[in-house]
Amino acid sequence: MKRLLFPLLFVGLSASAQSLSKPETRVIATIQNQLPETFQFLEKVVNINSGTLNKEGVRTVGKLMADEFEKLGFKTEWVSLPDSLNRAGHLVATRQGKKGKKLFLIGHLDTVFEKSLPMEPFTRINDSTATGQGVNDMKGGDVLVIAALKALHAQKLLDDTSITVYFTGDEESSGGAESRTDFIERARQCDLALAFESAQGLQKVTTGRRGSSSWTLTVKARTGHSSRIFNELGYGAIYEAARILTEFRRTLGQEEYLTFNPGLIVGGSEVYYDNQTARAETVGKTNIIAGSALVKGDLRFLTEAQKEKARARMREIVDKSLPLTKAAISFNDGIPGMEPTPANDGLRQQVDKISRDMGLGPVVAVDPSQRGAGDVSFIAQYMPCLDGLGASGKGAHSIEESLNTKEYPLLIQRAALLIYRLTR
Missing domain, CATH: 3.30.70.360 (Alpha-Beta Plaits)
Incomplete structure (x- = not known):
């Protein structure tokens, strides 16, 4: 397997540093410094099969991610489901505080690649592409969340914040309405939801998606x-x-x-x-x-x-x-569907502002017809929601699934700054 070093790029900072606060520039620098271990962790979880029906694999990936959240001061728990649903359960990580908005961050641990399929391990193809099962949908998004929170924690910017991270174990093949009861109940205790399904590049986010x-x-x-x-x-x-x-x-x-x-x-x-x-x-x-x-x-x-x-x-x-x-x-x-409401677009505007401040240009909403259904839609009727904040790449749900490794650091940075500004 050919291995290449990923470049540590400070894209956009020199041109727009005056638009970012000092804490924000320190967060970006921390993310850059942590990139090698971020990619190492991504490789580790991608190489564990966690097809929806591989309950042991889903739980193994969940345990690795729970360990990372606990290092950041989060309390973690595993939400078990009835045996009749034949699903692994969900990982929840929480911290309680009084500062800013109460955030609900969404990911999923499972992939479409069941254990019976040939394993496609994490492989670095060149300096801009890596491949592997679920590398962008959505282990790349899950690891992005952890990397963003890790950088904020290093700068003590998670102190006194209220954040619930909910990584479901059966997004690709849901166990039914009963599997989302706890998910919905916890979300309704928060002010807004950010979902980290695959990004469509740096210039688009999802304000609406079909059910x-x-x-x-x-x-x-x-x-x-x-x-x-x-x-x-x-x-x-x-x-x-x-x-x-x-x-x-x-x-x-x-x-x-x-x-x-x-x-x-x-x-x-x-x-x-x-x-x-x-x-x-x-x-x-x-x-x-x-x-x-x-x-x-x-x-x-x-x-x-x-x-x-x-x-x-x-x-x-x-x-x-x-x-x-x-x-x-x-x-x-x-x-259910996720209607593109004005409140959702308000979140897009905040991402747009961060992107411009980083020197990355404007961010627009994806046409809802271009997105399938996702977990965020279960709670879209209750609060402002934004999706498509995860890893970018191509070929999701196929043996050609890939991650854009040049955009990945920038997406981590953008997510970290969004969480930071929402929790001030």
Whole structure:
């Protein structure tokens, strides 16, 4: 494995030092000095598989991070979940004070890479890129939080602050609403939330992101000899499923921020589906009219109102059955949407000011259609929220996932200054 030294860059400071306070310049210098150990720790946690269902791996990564928080004066605890959820649990680190805003910082310990997949270890490709499982989504973001807090602690700037750090263990495949009960309760005791999912470079942050839910369409029809289709036996289940999906696309396909993807479709004489494995089987012949069809998909939306309006329209379409067919659709909630509110944009403006003060230029909001669902959305209705503050890179959720190692130090610096200014 080729190893390269990461440059220690003081980008922007010489041009805009007058815009930063003395404590802030000391924080940036501390972050730069700590970069070697920051990258060493990142490599260590990336090289531990923590796929959502690898509960031991998730807990191991959580323990390593808990040790780091405890060195910074945080009290840590592990939030266990019921065995029925088959999830590892969550790491919480807290400190209580009276100064400034009460912050809720969000990350997650798990990755999409389960233990059964080939291991892609942390590898330094060149002076600007490192690769590895979860290196930007989101172990890079978790380590960024620790590095920022570590620098503030070194300068005694965490004294008398109130910060809750909540790293979930099942963001990539949630154990359901029960898994987020404690998360929501603790967040509501704070004033605002900062989430450290992957950054889209230095110039963008996330003030809004779409929510996700799922839907299941089932169709039953008369079956019999194929020569009698369209006549006394009606249209069959597959034609009815095709009609419904076409109408979904035709009537709702152009609405901004709304998508509805049919990810699985099966049809035939009989249909079988296993929820545990997400596998489907069907039996049918070309000379038999299909008696059953099943479609499973997701629905993504920006607001709850948009979600409910789309669901109502989808139900109307489903109810207009072709002759001798009967369809039904059901919906399951997943992660709510995070509406881009003025309060969220107020946080973006503070990041924009810090970025300009650092000499890095303006920061704008990402188009919500470019972000998937995330943990921050569970609490967006209760407080101002900002996301996309973590590590930047490419290829998340793939074997080509990478970290931009030149931007990473600057993102740590920006996060540290944001936490500092919010807690003054």
